[in-house]
Amino acid sequence: MARYLERGASWTALAYGPGFALLGFLAELFTGTTHAVAWVIVGLGLAAITAPWVYARRRFLTVQVTDDALWQGRERVPLQDIAEVTDVGAPTGARVLGGGWTTPNKYEALPIRLTDDTVVLAWAKDVEALRTALRDARTA
Structure with missing residues (x-):
């Protein structure tokens, strides 16, 4: 049982890149010219470069106190x-x-x-x- 848990990062950070790409696509909808495939590639690319960062922070910066140990x-x-x-x-x-x-x-x-x-x-x-x-x- 975890008595204290502090994650180094949250997996929700992976949604920032696709969210940014969605905002870019929506902004293009108002200008008349859309590049849907390009925005999908941008969103996936940003998520792909964010994933190792989140994984590393969760692996090396998580602090946890269990019933028998302190994990740093x-x-x-x-x-x-x-x-x-x-x-x-x-x-x-x-x-x-x-x-x-x-x-x-x-x-x-x-x-x-x-x-x-x-x-x-x-x-x-x-x-x-x-x-x-x-x-x-x-x-x-």
Whole structure:
């Protein structure tokens, strides 16, 4: 069961390209000349280049807290390995969960102390909700 889930992107982003193409086609209807095939190709092309972006963001930027683990992208940290999530200072050079060098853009860092006394940086758009979910999952 997911106690906290933050997707990196939504699949609805795939509809933006075809929606743009539809608007372009409708605008052409008012000018008298329409290029329906061209607008279909544009819509499909935009959707095709958006799909890998959405897939990558969902794979590498999804944050999830389950009953037994914290998932940061593809990295899994068992909850029993987490010692503390509040009042933890982030030392310089702390490892970022998920495999990146830094926290992703538009995400905030949450320092977490592990049971081996190392500090790692978790990240989320809503750090307080992540902290609460981790605290609740550890005590349950």
